Amino acid sequence: MADVDDSDLLAAIARGDEEAMRHLHAEHASWIRRRLLRRFEDGELVEEAIQDTFMTVWHKPNAYRGEGEVGAWLWGIAIRRLIDLIRRRRRQPSTLVGSVRSAEDEALVGLEFGEFAGILERLPQELLGVVRATILDGLTTREAAVLLGIPQGTVKTRMVRARALLREEFG
Amino acid sequence: MSDVLLDRVTKTYRRRPALQGINLRLTAGTTAIMGPNGAGKTTLLRLLATAIRPDSGQIRIHGADPNRPLELARIRTRLGYAPDGNDLDTRLSVLQFLHHVAALKGLDITERNRDIEQQIEALGLGHALHRQVRQLPTGTVRRLLVAQAMLGRPQLLVLDEPFADVDHESRHLLIDVLRRSSDHLTVVLAGHHLNDLAAIANRLVILKAGTVAFDNTPADLVAAGLATTNPDDLSPLEAGYLAALSDRPRPEPDPM
Amino acid sequence: MTHPSRAELRGYLTSESSDFEADTIEHHLVGCSSCRVEIRDGEWTNRSWRQLRTTIRTPPRSRPERTLVTVGIPNHIAHLIAASPAFRPAWWLSVAAALVFAGIAAGAVTTNPLASLPFLTVAPVLPVIGVALAYGIPGDPLTQIAAVAPHGGFRLLLIRGLTVSASSIALAVLAALFFLPPNAAFIWLIPSLAATAATLALSIRMAAPVAAIVVVTIWIMLLGATTIAGTPTDAFTIGPHLLVLAIAVAIVGGARNSAPSSAAT
Ligand SMILES: [Zn+2]
Numbered sequence: 026m027a028d029v030d031d032s033d034l035l036a037a038i039a040r041g042d043e044e045a046m047r048h049l050h051a052e053h054a055s056w057i058r059r060r061l062l063r064r065f066e067d068g069e070l071v072e073e074a075i076q077d078t079f080m081t082v083w084h085k086p087n088a089y090r091g092e093g094e095v096g097a098w099l100w101g102i103a104i105r106r107l108i109d110l111i112r113r114r115r116r117q118p119s120t121l122v123g124s125v126r127s128a129e130d131e132a133l134v135g136l137e138f139g140e141f142a143g144i145l146e147r148l149p150q151e152l153l154g155v156v157r158a159t160i161l162d163g164l165t166t167r168e169a170a171v172l173l174g175i176p177q178g179t180v181k182t183r184m185v186r187a188r189a190l191l192r193e194e195f196g
Numbered sequence: 197m198s199d200v201l202l203d204r205v206t207k208t209y210r211r212r213p214a215l216q217g218i219n220l221r222l223t224a225g226t227t228a229i230m231g232p233n234g235a236g237k238t239t240l241l242r243l244l245a246t247a248i249r250p251d252s253g254q255i256r257i258h259g260a261d262p263n264r265p266l267e268l269a270r271i272r273t274r275l276g277y278a279p280d281g282n283d284l285d286t287r288l289s290v291l292q293f294l295h296h297v298a299a300l301k302g303l304d305i306t307e308r309n310r311d312i313e314q315q316i317e318a319l320g321l322g323h324a325l326h327r328q329v330r331q332l333p334t335g336t337v338r339r340l341l342v343a344q345a346m347l348g349r350p351q352l353l354v355l356d357e358p359f360a361d362v363d364h365e366s367r368h369l370l371i372d373v374l375r376r377s378s379d380h381l382t383v384v385l386a387g388h389h390l391n392d393l394a395a396i397a398n399r400l401v402i403l404k405a406g407t408v409a410f411d412n413t414p415a416d417l418v419a420a421g422l423a424t425t426n427p428d429d430l431s432p433l434e435a436g437y438l439a440a441l442s443d444r445p446r447p448e449p450d451p452m
Numbered sequence: 453m454t455h456p457s458r459a460e461l462r463g464y465l466t467s468e469s470s471d472f473e474a475d476t477i478e479h480h481l482v483g484c485s486s487c488r489v490e491i492r493d494g495e496w497t498n499r500s501w502r503q504l505r506t507t508i509r510t511p512p513r514s515r516p517e518r519t520l521v522t523v524g525i526p527n528h529i530a531h532l533i534a535a536s537p538a539f540r541p542a543w544w545l546s547v548a549a550a551l552v553f554a555g556i557a558a559g560a561v562t563t564n565p566l567a568s569l570p571f572l573t574v575a576p577v578l579p580v581i582g583v584a585l586a587y588g589i590p591g592d593p594l595t596q597i598a599a600v601a602p603h604g605g606f607r608l609l610l611i612r613g614l615t616v617s618a619s620s621i622a623l624a625v626l627a628a629l630f631f632l633p634p635n636a637a638f639i640w641l642i643p644s645l646a647a648t649a650a651t652l653a654l655s656i657r658m659a660a661p662v663a664a665i666v667v668v669t670i671w672i673m674l675l676g677a678t679t680i681a682g683t684p685t686d687a688f689t690i691g692p693h694l695l696v697l698a699i700a701v702a703i704v705g706g707a708r709n710s711a712p713s714s715a716a717t
Contacts, residue, residue, distance in 0.1 A: 044323055056491060076503060094482050097483075284594065291511055302601075
């Protein structure tokens with residue numbers, strides 16, 4: 026399956042090819058599920074998020090613009106579907122704002138990943154969750170707050186502290 | 197009990213006789229209706245599919261009389277009909293088409309999903325499900341027509357030209373599906389493809405100008421072909437077919 | 453690219469790896485197909501796919517269809533009604549356009565009831581056209597399949613013809629209130645209903661479009677004759693009788709004639 030290009034699969038899906046959809050699902054569903062479960066332990070909600078994710082892909086395969094890995098694009102959809110579901114369960118208004126990942130964060134992700142993850146490891150546990158949600162998973166403050174179940178303000182103050190610590194590490 | 201009975205059936209279109217006194221008894225298994233264009237194949241199939249009624253004569257399908265409204269309704273719940281769908285021009289996708297026909301047949305959700313899944317599998321339609329029917333190659337359209345006919349588990353399957361212009365893969369699948377069906381239901385199909393039809397039918401009926409010119413097994417047609425002088429190097433089957441259509445006096449068809 | 457070892461991947465799956473390892477593996481999985489295969493849960497994937505496939509293979513219901521199911525109409529009937537022209541915007545637009553033009557033509561002359569004739573002529577014709585469109589194109593394979601299906605044939609024509617003609621009559625009522633003087637506003641209604649019924653009845657004997665042409669012809673000829681005679685409003689009293697006669701002929705004749713689709717041959 027590795028020899029079939031994911032973007033070719035998306036093109037085939039756009040033509041209504043169910044077999045291509047099966048391949049894309051087989052390739053990606055399992056790792057995305059794992060990764061979601063590591064962030065949110067409700068298996069039922071995660072299953073639903075996976076179904077929603079692939080239905081979104083089925084209806085709008087052209088939303089992938091050819092930028093970056095298809096895997097990263099799928100992950101972006103999946104984590105947002107999960108957050109939507111969490112939000113709906115908590116009956117919170119579902120308004121999405123654009124990503125607030127700053128240029129500084131982009132520079133962090135642009136580092137050799139191993140190096141970056143190594144620095145992260147030295148952060149206190151409560152800051153790590155916030156950094157993972159915003160920088161690694163690319164969520165907004167609001168989305169991170171929903172996923173982590175903490176107020177938005179807390180996400181913001183923790184991010185300020187985390188950025189300061191990270192700056193020291195690079196310093 | 198015979199499944200389908202035609203007794204002295206005639207049908208005339210605009211003063212042109214299409215069928216003239218047809219007598220047939222069809223039992224479970226596959227019967228292929230053959231003959232040149234205009235011999236009455238499609239008219240015969242449309243009669244069996246209850247799309248038209250004969251001008252005179254009797255038809256019984258599983259003992260029911262299509263002239264009586266209640267019996268007609270009973271016949272139709274156990275009927276699968278695939279017209280010659282060469283010009284099937286619809287914006288529906290394969291899947292929507294199947295669901296639409298299932299609704300026309302009055303299937304409930306469970307039956308509908310079950311039968312549709314089964315036919316998609318049997319006729320290899322998985323790759324085409326979400327494409328518009330009008331954009332499909334002929335072979336796939338023929339498969340779709342057979343698939344819709346099979347929905348609702350019919351006892352009588354009436355197929356007009358299922359093999360016309362089909363690709364190799366489609367022919368293969370169709371032959372396979374029809375072979376398996378003929379154990380438990382009555383299949384009547386019309387076509388021109390002598391070899392394909394002889395391969396799946398246990399009975400051949402050759403029509404000539406609205407009358408039955410031959411009615412027996414494919415093996416019998418081969419035997420008839422072997423008995424002829426065959427100057428053109430035809431296969432025995434082809435020679436038998438031509439002999440059946442020639443003007444020489446023919447023996448009375450065997451009553452079955 | 454350096455891949456995580458099997459042991460590391462296993463550790464990730466069993467949640468035994470450190471946060472650092474897990475983050476690194478997750479980052480790696482985004483772009484590495486061979487490691488994705490390595491951690492794939494085949495059984496779960498199959499189950500998840502079957503569920504997804506069922507969703508994909510269930511055609512979405514249109515809004516009218518959903519509404520009909522909600523009010524308790526059986527699924528398959530709701531589907532068949534919703535697929536009729538009554539629920540296509542093109543149908544509503546053309547009916548509305550025809551009524552507006554006829555209404556303007558009527559209103560433009562005077563408030564004399566006779567001047568409303570363009571409107572009064574068109575209003576009964578629209579539902580008849582609706583019935584003609586309700587069933588499908590004669591000779592089309594899908595129409596042929598529908599003709600011999602248990603819920604196809606005349607039953608289908610009836611439920612669709614009724615929804616389509618009801619939609620156009622409803623629009624005509626609104627248009628009549630707007631365009632016509634009160635004394636002429638509804639004299640078209642009875643001919644309209646009679647024409648619809650006559651078309652449906654004649655469809656037992658002939659293809660629906662042919663039935664529609666017969667009914668429209670009867671209607672236009674009657675209007676022509678009464679207009680020449682100088683009493684066009686008579687058409688609105690004679691018309692229904694004539695059309696009821698057509699219904700009777702169709703039903704009596706239909707008993708000995710062929711199935712509804714036969715005329716499509
Ligand atoms: Zn790898």
